[in-house]
Amino acid sequence: MKVYKLQKQQLIKVSIEQVWDFFSSPANLEKITPASMKFRITSGDLPKQTYPGQIITYKVSPVLGIPLFWMTEITHVQKHELFVDEQRVGPYKIWHHEHHFLQQANGVLMTDIVHYALPFSFLGRLAHSLFIKKQLQDIFDYRYQVVHEVFSNNLPQTF
DSSP, rough: EEEEEEEEEEEESHHHHHHHHHTGGGGGGGGGOOGGOEEEEESSSSSSSSSOEEEEEEEEEOOOTHHHHHHEEEEEEEETTTEEEEESSSSSSSEEEEEEEEEEETEEEEEEEEEESSSSHHHHHHHIIIIIIHHHHHHHHHHEEEEEHHHOOOOOOOO
16 A cells, blocks of 8 residues: 655744634634535534544545545644544545644744545556645645635734
8 A cells, every 4th residue: 555645834924822723623624625625514513623532524525526525533632733633434545634833933834744545556546646646735735825815914813
């Protein structure tokens, strides 16, 4: 089984509290996901902050508009430092997404580290090279841009 890694970093020039409040709120996932993915949380009422053991369910349409069910679990939370979501049911064979936050003198360095594997052996590897790798890059590039816009004015945000 081939396990891939995607890593992205972004400096966000606001306080750790603002960054944490935004990213640890499941309600903000839709804001940072491209509309083309038709991403929708189906879990019902969500708490304001993630917590270990939290299950979040989604509908997402990553390929040809075909809706897929996706369930993740928040497995680790260290306030103002990191949280981890792992797929329990969904399109990947493995999905392990670490969200790291490090206070810097000029803001917060956010690092996303995703380890993922695809089903279907050779076909999964082929799909990865043909479009999945680019699609994931595009999703995280979109996220980078939205985060930049949300925090670009350096004013306190209300989420």
